Amino acid sequence: MSLRVLIVDDLEFMRTVIREILEQAGFEIAGEAANGEEGVAMFNQLKPDLVLMDITMPVMDGIEALKQIKRHHQDATVIMCSALGQQEYIIKAIQCGARDFVVKPFNPERIISAIHKAIYNV
Numbered sequence: 646m647s648l649r650v651l652i653v654d655d656l657e658f659m660r661t662v663i664r665e666i667l668e669q670a671g672f673e674i675a676g677e678a679a680n681g682e683e684g685v686a687m688f689n690q691l692k693p694d695l696v697l698m699d700i701t702m703p704v705m706d707g708i709e710a711l712k713q714i715k716r717h718h719q720d721a722t723v724i725m726c727s728a729l730g731q732q733e734y735i736i737k738a739i740q741c742g743a744r745d746f747v748v749k750p751f752n753p754e755r756i757i758s759a760i761h762k763a764i765y766n767v
């Protein structure tokens with residue numbers, strides 16, 4: 646069975662870019678959420694194997710969504726997607742339990758290798 650990934654990003658364009666990268670690599674998209682609140686709800690509902698989480702989003706940002714997911718699912722695997730210049734958020738996210746981060750604009754190989762590292766430890 647292929648790995649099921651939840652994509653959380655407020656930009657539809659960005660979700661589409663991520664979706665295409667993941668589908669080409671053979672992953673399954675469990676769902677797409679447009680903000681942190683939706684992301685937490687969809688995580689609870691869909692129980693994906695992995696979450697790709699944007700940081701800056703309306704309603705609830707990615708750091709808060711990460712915290713809420715981790716509070717109830719300590720083994721959740723979350724990779725943060727950050728823009729350039731968000732180092733302080735990345736450090737905070739890692740402290741809050743994020744497994745890794747990828748920086749936009751996305752390099753497909755970097756995303757895939759971050760996922761492989763997070764899931765398979767390779």
Ligand SMILES: [Mg+2]
Nearest residue numbers: 655699701702
């Ligand atoms: Mg955003």
